Every structure is written in structure tokens, then in C-alpha cells.
Amino acid sequence: MSTKKQPLAEVFGYTITDNTEIAKRHRMNRLCPFNNKVPNCTKDKANNPLGVCSIYHENKPVITCPIRFRQNWLVAEDAAHFFFNEGTNWTSLTEVRLNDADGKPAGNIDVVLVAYDATSGKVVDFGALEIQAVYISGNIRAPFEYYMRDPTAYQDADWSKESNFPRPDYLSSSRKRLVPQLLYKGRILRSWNKKIAVAIQKSFFATLPKMHSVPKTDADLAWLIYDLELTTDEQGNERFNLKKVDEVFTKLDPALDSITTPSPGKLEDFIRVLQEKIDEQLETPPNNRTLAEELLNHYEED
Incomplete structure (x- = not known):
């Protein structure tokens, strides 16, 4: 496999080489096919969205937009299997505000899965799903705008020698995003004896320190690990599809200790x-x- 000389894997939900009518329509109207809160992509700027769903790193697609994980709501279904017993009636709510004891916001929960009584509709349980994409270092907007101006000409572009060539920043993603989410929201939820699930890509999870796993029945934190699988339809069009490749069950505090405790040098x-x-x-x-x-x-x- 030849090394990718440009960073874009998916734009507005489709590979950059996809010239089907549906891919063109999504690019033209800035649409998001992955269950965003509105039909359009809203990443970075609502009026000029940065419609990059994933970038290439070491020839593999890396998800850079959390909405990308919502494809077919597979993440919600997988989280529900961790939160609830088989046969439970549940639904999902997105971007739910969580406050601390003083009424101050601790942040929004990406997805709350709510179990309810089928007869009365009364809430009987819930669990929180956090979705962790990866921050990018470098300039991704420049190649994106080049591509949007002329997708065909972009195919021959070589960005590999650019000093600000985009790449995933796993360290910042864990320290600035993942850890604060688990520290604040996670510990509030844990104090209520509610479970948390984290949807994360395989390449991101691989950069985290090894965590002690526990049986599913003892866990209060589930790591739902996904990757993008390249498929080809009968017409030869390539698409990436979200696929769960693993799951790891842990306790919240030991997991936080593993992630936040540095390994000292000499x-x-x-x-x-x-x-x-x-x-x-x-x-x-x-x-x-x-x-x-x-x-x-x-x-x-x-």
C-alpha cells in the first residue's frame, strides 16, 4: 500500500474519491450522514463547517469528529448492552447538561441512555455515553478547502512535505479532553451509582496506559473500542463503516489513576x-x- 500524501479520509461522510450522487449532494449541501443534531455538519463553524470526519495517519483512517461515531447509532446499542438488562425499554438523549451540587455545570453528557417503564413511561434507570474523537495538530482546513474547490484536482495533491501536515494529537486528546470528562462528569455519575461508557477508536485506546480490567458485572466504566472498516459496493465505491472491535470493562478510579499517573524517567x-x-x-x-x-x-x- 502506497503512503498517503494527503490527509483527508472522509469529507461530509464519504471518502474523497467517492463521486456518487449521494456523496456529491452531501458535499454540496454540507450534510452530515451520522445523526448530527441538525441535518448539516456544524463542526468548527456552522456557516462554514469543517466537514472532515477522519484523516489518514500511517495510511489508516483516524476519526477526528465525535459525531462520526454515531453511524447507525451502533454506539448507543452497544452502550445499552452494558447499562441495562436484556429486554429493557430504552431511548437516547443527546447533549444533556450535568450540574454539580452547587448548580454549576460540569459539562454536557454526549448521549444519555434512558431506561423507562413501558406502561407509565417513567424513567427507571440511565447510563452516560461519552464519545472521544481525536484532536488534530497541524492545518486541516487548508487541504479541506482545496478539496472542496476542486475534488478532482485534489486527488493529485501532495501535502506530505508541508510543515503543518495534519496528524492526530493523542496526548492532548487524553489530557485535555478524556481525563477532564471522566474526572468531573464521571465521578458525579459514579456517586449516583450510574455506569459510564466511553466510545473510542482503537488507535486512540492503544495510546492509553494499560488498565486493569474487571468482569462486566463488576464494572462501572466500559471502553467500547471501534475502528473504520473499508468496504466496496458492487459499483466499486469505497466506504468506511464503523465497527466495534473490542470492549474493556474497568472501574472508574483505577482507570483514572492509570491514565493520569506518569511513568517517571530516570x-x-x-x-x-x-x-x-x-x-x-x-x-x-x-x-x-x-x-x-x-x-x-x-x-x-x-
Whole structure:
């Protein structure tokens, strides 16, 4: 397989080489096929959305938009299997505000799955589903806008030598997004004895520290792990489809400890860095006059 020289995998839900009428219609009208809150894509800017669903990294598609995980609502169905017993009546609500004890917002829950009594409609249980896509480092809007102006010409574009070539930033995605979500929302939900599921792509999950797994019946946190599978229809059109490839069951606090506890390097390596910096300074020593010397010099001049 040749190395991809451009970053775009999916735009407005379809591969960049897809020239079917439905793909063209989605590009023309900026439509989202993955159950966004409105028919159109709203990523980044509602009036000029950044319709990139996934990018290539090491020749594999990496999901960069959380809405992409909503394809066919597979994530909701998989989360329901973790939250509820077989045969439970449930429905889903998106972007539900969660407040702390002082009424201050702790954030929105991406999807709340609600179990209800079939006769009365009364809520009997619920679980929270968080969806974690990946942040991008580099400039993705430039190639996206180039593609939107002329999809055919873009096919021969080579962005590989660009200094700001887009790539997934897994570290920022976990530290700035995933960890805060679990710390604040997760611990509120855990205090209510409610379960949490995290939908995450295989490549992202692989960058996290190893977590101690527990039986499904003992878990309060489920990691639902997905990937994009390339399929080809009878006309030869390629599509990516979301597919669950694994699931890992853990406890919330031990999982947070694993993710947030750094693996320290060697002390002598850090001391070596300090020594190198000190040596650099000593090669051109600064004028390290003390305050007393400055005052004495001042009085002598007077």
C-alpha cells in the first residue's frame, strides 16, 4: 500500500474519491450522514463547517469528529448492552447538561441512555455515553478547502512535505479532553451509582496506559473500542463503516489513576539535562552582580 500524501479520509461522510450522487449532494449541501443534531455538519463553524470526519495517519483512517461515531447509532446499542438488562425499554438523549451540587455545570453528557417503564413511561434507570474523537495538530482546513474547490484536482495533491501536515494529537486528546470528562462528569455519575461508557477508536485506546480490567458485572466504566472498516459496493465505491472491535470493562478510579499517573524517567537523565544547561551558561558567564555590589557601587558614584 502506497503512503498517503494527503490527509483527508472522509469529507461530509464519504471518502474523497467517492463521486456518487449521494456523496456529491452531501458535499454540496454540507450534510452530515451520522445523526448530527441538525441535518448539516456544524463542526468548527456552522456557516462554514469543517466537514472532515477522519484523516489518514500511517495510511489508516483516524476519526477526528465525535459525531462520526454515531453511524447507525451502533454506539448507543452497544452502550445499552452494558447499562441495562436484556429486554429493557430504552431511548437516547443527546447533549444533556450535568450540574454539580452547587448548580454549576460540569459539562454536557454526549448521549444519555434512558431506561423507562413501558406502561407509565417513567424513567427507571440511565447510563452516560461519552464519545472521544481525536484532536488534530497541524492545518486541516487548508487541504479541506482545496478539496472542496476542486475534488478532482485534489486527488493529485501532495501535502506530505508541508510543515503543518495534519496528524492526530493523542496526548492532548487524553489530557485535555478524556481525563477532564471522566474526572468531573464521571465521578458525579459514579456517586449516583450510574455506569459510564466511553466510545473510542482503537488507535486512540492503544495510546492509553494499560488498565486493569474487571468482569462486566463488576464494572462501572466500559471502553467500547471501534475502528473504520473499508468496504466496496458492487459499483466499486469505497466506504468506511464503523465497527466495534473490542470492549474493556474497568472501574472508574483505577482507570483514572492509570491514565493520569506518569511513568517517571530516570533522575540521572534529568540531572544530565540540567548539567548541560549549566555548562552552556558557564561558557558565557552572565554578570552576576549581587544587590549589595549594586548598592555599594551606587554610593561610591554619589
